[in-house]
Amino acid sequence: MPQARYKPLVDRLAKDIRSGRLPPGTRLPTHRQLAAREGLALVTATRVYAELEAMGLVSGEQGRGTFVKETALYAGQSIDLHSAAADMVDLSFNYPSLPGQAELLRVALRQLAGSGDLEALLRYQPHAGRLHDRAMVARHLLRRGLSVPAEQVLLVDGAQHGIAITLMALLLPGDVVAVDALTYPGFRLIAQTQHLEL
Numbered sequence: 554m555p556q557a558r559y560k561p562l563v564d565r566l567a568k569d570i571r572s573g574r575l576p577p578g579t580r581l582p583t584h585r586q587l588a589a590r591e592g593l594a595l596v597t598a599t600r601v602y603a604e605l606e607a608m609g610l611v612s613g614e615q616g617r618g619t620f621v622k623e624t625a626l627y628a629g630q631s632i633d634l635h636s637a638a639a640d641m642v643d644l645s646f647n648y649p650s651l652p653g654q655a656e657l658l659r660v661a662l663r664q665l666a667g668s669g670d671l672e673a674l675l676r677y678q679p680h681a682g683r684l685h686d687r688a689m690v691a692r693h694l695l696r697r698g699l700s701v702p703a704e705q706v707l708l709v710d711g712a713q714h715g716i717a718i719t720l721m722a723l724l725l726p727g728d729v730v731a732v733d734a735l736t737y738p739g740f741r742l743i744a745q746t747q748h749l750e751l
Contacts, residue, residue: 559597563604570610570621577623581611584619614655682708717743724749 569575581602582590588598602619605611613619665671673683681687688703695701709715716739724730726748732740736751744751
């Protein structure tokens with residue numbers, strides 16, 4: 554199958570970003586400027602940026618432009634981006650890839666900054682989370698049909714933390730846990746640490 558005409562441009566820009574020739578934070582030409590410079594249709598220039606965004610190399614912000622993202626990682630954190638196939642999905646990071654997530658974050662941070670509670674968030678939080686936040690989660694769960702007292706809600710710092718706390722709270726060393734042959738490696742590591750039999 555012949556390669557689309559714009560693919561070499563995607564590859565060239567990706568190479569420039571990965572090599573540092575286009576450093577993080579660089580504002581790229583507008584879609585129209587890119588189309589004019591490269592002799593492409595506007596829709597094709599838009600496709601170029603969409604592919605770069607899908608690769609995690611750029612971020613488009615409505616009204617501001619398209620910017621090169623920070624892609625540097627500590628050793629061992631991700632796959633070798635230089636050897637990855639263009640259609641490969643990198644699952645080494647667990648973060649949402651939602652349309653408009655930059656705008657959602659911008660709005661959330663604005664609300665947080667204006668909430669008057671910012672100072673409290675800069676300090677260490679109670680181990681189970683602040684009661685006010687736990688009560689909000691309990692109300693959210695109640696709207697979905699699950700009645701849980703706020704005192705029984707536990708806020709954790711991600712799935713790995715939640716799994717570790719759950720295992721420590723419910724199981725004793727030597728307990729047996731039935732798992733599938735293919736089981737989340739993080740679960741296996743915690744089970745080994747807690748001396749659980751899988």
